[in-house]
Amino acid sequence: MAKVQNIKGMRDHLPPAMMLRQHIVATITGVCERHGFEPLQTPIIEYAEALEGKLGDDESLIYRFEDHGGRRLALRYDQTVPLARVVAQYAGQITLPWRRYALGPSYRGERPARGRYREFYQADADIVGSSSPLADAEIVAMLTESLTALGFPDFVTMLNHRQIVGGVARASGLDEASAGGVYRAIDKFDKIGADGVRDELLRGGVSAESAAQILALVQIEGPPAEVLAALSERLAGDERALAALENLRAIIDGLGQMGVPPERYKVAPRLARGLSYYTGLVFEAITPHWPEGSLLGGGRYDELVGQFAGRPIPTVGLAFGIDRLHDVMEELKIGPRPATTAVAYVTIFGPEQMADSLALARELRAGGVNTLISLDSGGLGKQFKDADRKGVSYALVLGPDEIARGEVVIKDLRGGGQRAVPRAEVVAALGEA
Template sequence: MSKPSLARGTRDFGPEIMAKRTYILDTIKQVFKKFGFLSLETPAVENLSVLMGKYGEEGDKLLFKILNSGDFAKKLKQEDFDNGAPAMLSKVAEKGLRYDLTVPFARFVAMNRHDLAMPFKRFQVQPVWRADRPQRGRYREFYQCDADVVGTDSLLCEAEIILMLNEAFKKLRLPDFAIKVNNRKILTGITEAIGAAGREGELCVAIDKLDKIGKEKVEEELVGRGFSAESIASLQTLFELPEGNMEALAALKGWLSETEIGLKGIAELEEVLGMVNDFGLEDNHVKLDFTLARGLSYYTGAIFEVQAIGVKMGSISGGGRYDDLTGTFGVSGLSGVGISFGVDRIYDVLDELALFPEDATESTKVLLTNFDEESQRACLPILKKLRDAEIAAELYPTSAKMKKQFDYANKKGIAYVLAIGSEEIKSGKYSLKDMASGEQKSLGITEIIEILNV
């Protein structure tokens, strides 16, 4: 008999945790719906032809591949083993678990574009899988909560993403957070400014690790990737930009004055920030961060990342503009922009800061006691009245001593116990006990419903 265990990087979610996760997801979904997004789901399994090449060189390594069914190795020859895993992959695996929700969304749009009203706004909440090294805040199976707009290149969408991020995290009562914003065109301009034109992909992979490994290690990686000493020296300007948003933009504009694409990225950022101000958002939490790269190769414009201040945790949300993601599926010209909420990390942050509301884990509001057959029969119509009044109520399933039923209520976090014995049945007055305060009152069913509905 094998001992039960969990695969590394995965977790069970018991009722209390699920209640808190539901609170997070319901809060974010309400914001999505308020901004006009529609719900969508896609399969957990996608063809590798859909997934590969969309996440950069490191992302491809983290894809979970699914071995072909049957004798998956029958087509292999010795030369396949000699050529290594990448060459062998196409012969043993045709499918994989989705890495994110954006690429499957793009595939869905490409397949269904004639039936969709454009621009198409969708939100999606489903698990994704990454063959990453498990650690705090990083799991192999985790949920993403995405919102994307496809079919328009209007920068209004970027501004609305900033508004959504603000509203969602304020509704989750997160006291301090930073919405980091950059533009991939600016990063392209930086490569031109340091004499490394055309190598923005390599630059982005390296500087995206700045928060994790520090400037010196990033520079070492750039050396390893063949960047010249002169290019790395020129890059110091990026690391030494002023703190304020407007001051940093002004300094960057001077540095990139000779790069057309870099100036275009700056102009797009200025337009987005202008619209956010026009919305009248007083505290927008936006922090321009021109070292922000995000490792996904499909971003072409604005990029976003949210960090909780004062908590040792990676980004809790991220996204950006992708001008032609559906082009890889034969449908060109469909621009999109989206954001993804990292539900598991958000949970850890709210848990660490004790930000979950007290009623987030509440399920049953009142437990009706069961002493004998007469008590059970009397409880059933009362139970119906409580539920008809939209009160979460349950009847203890078997006759048992009061202590056992009270213990059950305490363990489950039930706020009230309604005792219905022979005396209560005769009088029509039932004993309602507040399990937190210990206060007990004898009341009619109408009064009980009024109290429980508060």
């Protein structure tokens, strides 16, 4: 007999979890569509070649295999590479700038942990073909709207720019090659502290003097305007870093004008982010309730999309990790938690009343009320118990007396109590309840 087991790092989502997941998805796609983003879906499988050479060190995490024809294929690693492929492949049918969102599973062969799985769902939202700081700001605004709508009480989005991070490294006399180690070290600041970062930098061959400078830059905190001012002072000689600071300033202005609450974002020079394809803005939303890491992140990547198209196509975007959002919401006990999809449970008094009950169920459904019909006419007690255990809020009774009077009894299984309402008013009564 086959193993009764799912694959390591891949999960089944039973109804209670699935209902929360669908709420998360509906909330996020709602925000996307209110911003005029268009949906896109691509296959889970891509040519391995399409994914290779874009992820830096972690290509070993890609699931690869051969199909029956010997083609080298791979499961997609994120939604970004397929986006780049689509933009190049359908260049004639897509008008830039293009706002699109995509929802679906991606696969990484990592060691699973809490909030991190080998199969995970992402909702990806990107603005393709614009380098305007307004595009960057809109993405961050959508992130803020989404997390707020989901009910996250206290999240903050940390903003930084890759060329500021690069400037930090350059200011310390390091070349691009050794910069990667510097990014990784400072990215861990919140986890291992200043001394931890210093140790790691020294181990990586950075001089004590440079390490001290990097640490000083990275620890600058305060209101965005002040942080930007302090950074431009320290990075004064670095053209690219100054341009980046100007860009970040424009993005932050945009956030203000879009009405993003100031307490929801801050400039954080220590934010680096691992993915190597980011070129401009980088950001991560964090909450104190999830010390394991970020809720979601993203940034600007002006070169990746162009790799397929053969010309630069500036793009900024973000990825919501549905699984991670779900895990955190589960832990914080936020979000709706319906026990089932049905609101009403229509009992069947007996064989004589079955037709009336089925007709009532049909009326309720036509009126937009999710309705469960009993499969058992063997006693009301049993049916009430069934309805209660399913978590349905209202049980409806249509016995001989009710039918004679043209009424339906609505029994409130949550609060207790019951009342008789005229048959014609049942949908309205449940609608307002």
